[in-house]
Amino acid sequence: MSWDWQVFCQDTITQEVGASCFGKGGEITYLDWLLSAWGWTVSVSLLSLAIALVVGAIIGTLRTLPNSPWAVRLGNAWVEYFRNIPLLVHIFLWYHVIPTLVPAMKSLPGFVLVVFALGFFTSARIAEQVRSGVLALPRGQRYAGMAMGFTTFQTYRYVLLPMAFRIIIPPLTSETMNIFKNSSVAFAVSVAELTMFAMQAQEETARGVEVYLAVTGLYVVSAFAINRIMAWVEKSVRVPGLIAAGGGGH
Amino acid sequence: MNLNLDWSFFSWELYTQFVLKGLYFSVFLTVVATAGGIALGTVLAMMRLSGKKWLDVPATIYVNGMRSIPLLMVILWFFLLMPASFYALFGEFGREHRAEMSAIITFIAFEAAYFSEIMRAGIQSIPRGQVFAGQALGMSYGQNMQLVILPQAFRNMLPVLLTQTIILFQDTSLVYAIGAYDMLKGFEIAGKNYGRPIESYLAAAATYFVMCYALSWSVKRLHQKIAIIR
Numbered sequence: 001m002s003w004d005w006q007v008f009c010q011d012t013i014t015q016e017v018g019a020s021c022f023g024k025g026g027e028i029t030y031l032d033w034l035l036s037a038w039g040w041t042v043s044v045s046l047l048s049l050a051i052a053l054v055v056g057a058i059i060g061t062l063r064t065l066p067n068s069p070w071a072v073r074l075g076n077a078w079v080e081y082f083r084n085i086p087l088l089v090h091i092f093l094w095y096h097v098i099p100t101l102v103p104a105m106k107s108l109p110g111f112v113l114v115v116f117a118l119g120f121f122t123s124a125r126i127a128e129q130v131r132s133g134v135l136a137l138p139r140g141q142r143y144a145g146m147a148m149g150f151t152t153f154q155t156y157r158y159v160l161l162p163m164a165f166r167i168i169i170p171p172l173t174s175e176t177m178n179i180f181k182n183s184s185v186a187f188a189v190s191v192a193e194l195t196m197f198a199m200q201a202q203e204e205t206a207r208g209v210e211v212y213l214a215v216t217g218l219y220v221v222s223a224f225a226i227n228r229i230m231a232w233v234e235k236s237v238r239v240p241g242l243i244a245a246g247g248g249g250h
Numbered sequence: 251m252n253l254n255l256d257w258s259f260f261s262w263e264l265y266t267q268f269v270l271k272g273l274y275f276s277v278f279l280t281v282v283a284t285a286g287g288i289a290l291g292t293v294l295a296m297m298r299l300s301g302k303k304w305l306d307v308p309a310t311i312y313v314n315g316m317r318s319i320p321l322l323m324v325i326l327w328f329f330l331l332m333p334a335s336f337y338a339l340f341g342e343f344g345r346e347h348r349a350e351m352s353a354i355i356t357f358i359a360f361e362a363a364y365f366s367e368i369m370r371a372g373i374q375s376i377p378r379g380q381v382f383a384g385q386a387l388g389m390s391y392g393q394n395m396q397l398v399i400l401p402q403a404f405r406n407m408l409p410v411l412l413t414q415t416i417i418l419f420q421d422t423s424l425v426y427a428i429g430a431y432d433m434l435k436g437f438e439i440a441g442k443n444y445g446r447p448i449e450s451y452l453a454a455a456a457t458y459f460v461m462c463y464a465l466s467w468s469v470k471r472l473h474q475k476i477a478i479i480r
Contacts, residue, residue, distance in 0.1 A: 084462035085455050086420035089434060092451050100448050177318070184320040188426060195322055199427075208330045216319050216327070223318045 007207040008034065008214070015205070030201055030211075037197035038218050044115055044183045044193060045222075049176060051119025052126050057165075059123060060130025061156055066142075075127065082124030087185050091117045095189040114186045122179055129171045133164035166237055173230035177223045184219075194218060255449055264440050269457075272436030275350060279357060279432070280419045284365075286358035287418075288411065291365030296395065298366070299373055309366070316363035322424055328356040329428045349430035353422075361418055368410050372403035409473040416465050420458065433457070 008031040009021040023029045062068075063075035082090070094117035099106045105113070137160060145155030187195040198215040202208040297309035316324065329352045337344035337351060344351060376399050384394035404411075423434040434454055441450025 080463060081459070084420075084459045084466065086423040086434070086458055088423045088426060089451070089455050089458055093455055097448050097451050181320040184322040185424070187322070195320070195326070195427075198323070198326060202330065212323070212327055212330060216323055219320060219323060220318050 003210065004207055005210055007201075007205050007210050010205065012204070030205065033197060033201065034194075034214060034218075037192055037194045037215075038222075040111075040191060040193040041180070041183050041218075042222065044111065044118065044186055044191065045180045047115045048118035048122060048183070049179050051115065052122035052175075052179065055120060055123035056126025057130055057161070060127035061134070061161070063127065063131045064134040064160075065152070075131075079124045079127055082121050083128075087118070087121050087182055088188060090121050091185055091189055093117070110189050111191055114189060114191050118179065118182060118186070122175060122182070125175055125178075126172065129168045129175070130164060133168040134160055136167055137163055163239065166239055169230065169234045169237070173227060173234070176226050176230060180219065180222050180226060255452075256446060257449060260449070260453070264444070268440035268443070269433060269436040272431050272433040275431055276419065276422045276433040279350075279354060279422045279425070280415060282354055283357035283361050283418055283422075284411075284415045287361030287365045288369070290358060290362035291367075292369045292400070294362060294366035295369035295373060298370055313363045313366050316360055317367075321360055321421055322427055324360050325353065325356050325424060325427055328352050328359075349425065349428045352428065353425045353430045357418070357422070361414075364414060365411070368407050368414060369403060371410075372407035373399060375406050376402050405476070408476065409469055412469045412472070413466070416462055416469070419465075420462065423458075 006017050008029065009017045010030055011018060011023065012028045012030060012033055018024075018027070018029060021029055021031045023032050059075045059078050062071040063079070065071045091114060094113045095110055098113070099108070141159055141163065142155060145159040150158065183193060184195040186193050187199065190196065194215045198211055201211045205211065294309045294313060297305040298313070300306060329349070332352055332355075337348050340351070380398055380402065381394065384398040389397065422432050425432050426434060429435075437450045437454035437457075438447070441447035444450070
């Protein structure tokens with residue numbers, strides 16, 4: 001098995017190896033394409049993460065509200081819907097079905113639809129964690145908020161959610177890494193991300209091993225970067241005195 | 251809103267002709283990958299807990315490596331690397347079912363990493379006294395694992411293992427990438443044949459939902475049952 005890393009310096013149209021591995025004057029090498037594919041993967045993942053965090057926090061909170069059974073039911077239905085259908089089917093639903101049913105969405109590019117699909121899909125998982133984070137808090141925390149004369153919204157905003165979010169950072173970390181991995185499914189609707197690049201470049205150059213190694217390496221690097229960032233976040237927002245926070249100890 | 255759906259093409263024939271074949275494969279893949287994944291995953295978990303470096307390190311690298319790349323990449327890798335001569339070993343069947351065979355091996359190898367983490371947690375949840383009790387009875391390491399620890403670990407982890415199986419069933423839809431014929435593919439082909447792709451995707455979503463919801467509901471029931479016994 002011989003390596004041929006020159007493949008990344010090839011022009012994507014003429015297949016000739018240029019002097020520089022970055023294309024000049026409108027030419028695109030496979031290295032350029034690889035980097036832009038990485039950019040698409042990162043964009044899809046980060047935008048989906050933003051949607052997932054916002055929607056997940058709202059749905060997760062709804063599921064813990066006292067005395068509002070319909071909010072809880074709505075939250076449960078949301079979570080069950082997204083947890084029991086494969087991601088690939090969700091992506092097909094958003095890409096093929098929703099634009100047909102809602103003509104206003106026809107003009108949206110596939111990229112946006114995939115971000116919604118992946119974001120909502122992950123929001124169900126994050127909602128589950130937000131819920132368990134809120135439920136893990138001692139009952140006294142809620143009562144303390146009520147005793148201060150807080151409204152329900154204020155209790156959540158100032159007492160429950162700040163604690164709950166810190167507790168759930170470790171599972172959130174793995175969910176964030178999952179988003180990066182799951183973004184690979186976007187290939188199915190022709191978003192030009194890493195997996196799509198891998199499949200096409202492998203076919204064009206027949207140097208599958210080099211192409212796949214580079215792509216796999218970028219996935220691992222992305223996941224590891226996220227892991228380190230989240231570890232830093234976890235460390236900087238840790239609640240003093242909690243056992244899980246480590247370090248201090250009593 | 252343009253709710254111009256036409257369900258008239260929907261019939262029992264559609265299911266028997268297109269979907270059932272895919273469903274068989276999806277279920278078969280799930281069952282085989284679960285069985286193989288738990289077997290291989292248990293071995294990996296025991297390697298990681300053995301306390302011997304030459305067993306622990308390779309297993310850790312394998313598990314963490316598999317867990318840090320997307321399943322889709324693993325599927326593509328395996329499909330790319332397996333030479334045609336491997337499939338030729340299985341004669342006519344192998345040549346016709348390349349994608350299916352490669353999917354089965356990939357899923358066993360990939361899911362083993364996830365099952366091994368579950369089994370590791372299961373083994374670690376067994377009180378240390380159980381291990382000592384086995385040793386006090388003069389059991390060898392193998393006997394102790396087989397007769398004392400693993401049965402309890404399996405039982406403790408049963409709900410988690412089954413939940414992972416449901417996730418695995420959903421993941422089987424990813425064999426789309428290498429063109430294997432699973433349930434989603436069946437719906438897609440049916441939709442194309444009848445010219446109603448929208449309805450077909452909706453039907454696929456509904457079918458997955460009903461199956462997975464029923465399964466996770468049963469796991470929840472089972473969990474309650476086990477919780478009462480213990």
